[in-house]
Amino acid sequence: MNDADPPGHNTSAPPSSAPPAIELEGIAGSPGLAIGRAVVVDLKRVGVVRRHIKRSAVEDEVERFDEAVKEASKGLRHVAAQLASNVAPAEASILEAYIMMVEDASLKTDVERHIRLDLLCAEWAVDRAVKRMAEQLRGAGDAYLAERSHDIEFIGDRILGSFSGRQRAVSIPDLHEPVILVARDLSPAETAGLKREFVLALVTEVGTRTSHTAILARALDIPAVVGVGELLARVGTGDRMMVDGLRGSVVLNPTEEQEQVMQARAERRRVYTKGLAERRDHPAQTACGVPIRLRANIELPNEAAIAMGEGAQGIGLYRTEFLYVDRKQPPSEQEQYDIYRQVLEQVAPLPVTLRTFDIGGDKFVSAFQVPQDMNPALGLRAIRLGLSRPETLLTQLRAMVRASVHGELRIMVPMVATLTELRAVHQLFGQAVRDVESRGLPHADRIPLGIMIEVPSAAIMAYELSLEADFLSIGTNDLVQYALAVDRTSHALAYLAKPQDPAILRLIAGVVDAGRHTETPVGVCGAMASDPLSALLLIGMGVRELSMEASALAEIKEAIGRVSLADAETVAREVRGKLSAGEVHSTLLARFGEALSDLLELHE
Ligand code: PEP
Ligand code: MG
16 A cells, blocks of 8 residues: 555554564655555675686686676666656666766776786676775765765676676566565666556665665655665565655554554545645635745656646755766756756746755765865855855856746755855856856846855844845755754754754744845745644744645645634744743644644654
């Protein structure tokens, strides 16, 4: 069963002698709920032939290696072409990155060295070179690079698979019935090659929200939980599992009661989504009829269509940094233009907010060599990185300006900390417009340029900033991180990272106030916007635009429709006197809990 389909008939819970239910925590990779049987995908590395060779066989072995590389590239190109013409054209670029890795010169040098000097057969040489590269990446002390070590291992498997002549297109068994796939990790090729109708959900042992499995699962609309420790040690094929891609957890051997609760949640989600689909053209509004704009956050271009299908009133945040993943060079102006154009056309006449790349911090580094010697979250990240590489930022801005004729474009700048930065971006933006004009190319008459408010200094200076920015969008994920000094990736400090903390609410109130004075639209695009209680609080505080994951839109729309603006404002006033996140939360629960009881159950 998954929440897009009616509950399946195979829902019997384990008898009392069955193994106990075990809950495993992971990371919410792709939203959705599923119950079913696990199929553990055996992704053991391809068996490696280990054989020393005679010196006279060296050239033959080098040739065998070259042939295997060609074969592996061919296989990957085939999958990339399928993707490009099929479900996920933009994801084909991830495969392109893999092809580049297969053909990488340093891998070839390493392999040849093992063949020529150590007299290893080609398979052994590949295995050794790949292991060394993967170890180096893991040892670099950089989470992004450590993650890429899995990519190198996949590449090694592709090449090794080519020696034997049988291309391991997908190492997943032929699926004939809907199952939950469990694996250490899946490569983009494997994920892309899945038969969607037979995959209820994906669960992997490694990975983060920005890992390829999660990105592709979201793009393919498959619920996923990633980064589940000890997964393979606990799950076997045939085990019954529940997957919660909303909260990032899985339950092994769920009890009958747990399954019923999950099915009820899935059913409610289905009803809300269906209800919304029927009213998808109706704007969200409070019980008293005040319109609230609900927009979607996306990471991949083809999520735009999904978001529109969920009733989004445009894209409030497109995290364009995902275009820079796994590449040696940033994407070209033309490549970016094509993608922005595609998104703008899909969403028109509603607006698309393209955020300039937010790379650094906990975001992948990809083509950029960000210095290691500083605290990454406080270092060269987002617009700081962009302004330090003006050519790269200019390329992106030119692509955006060119794409502006294809829809309703807004440009948003991440992590602005000072007015000086905003002015510097304005100058670059002006340059980008002049560059486009000098080539005789058209652009929209007006392209709003707004900023994210996610650094406390920007919240404090919101009035001055709003005089020079066309809109403000509050990024509560980072605002919480920077204002409360809590690393946003820390599980241990998650108890502190509360957007309902009075300090955060006071900063938000100041920003809303600044926007009101200067008539500058203020929205919220951090995760706070997709929490029903917080969403109502924000509306009571004066926010009229919320942007969130497409999967949360139905729920938030429903919540908003159940409360009048006057009530939301009263509660927001009451909350102002509270001294802790806990007190704020209790107040919200006491005032809105009854109206939202069924919705809140989805989050418990
Ligand atoms: C935020 O910080 O709240 C935000 C929306 O941006 P990101 O999560 O991409 O840093
Ligand atoms: Mg942010």
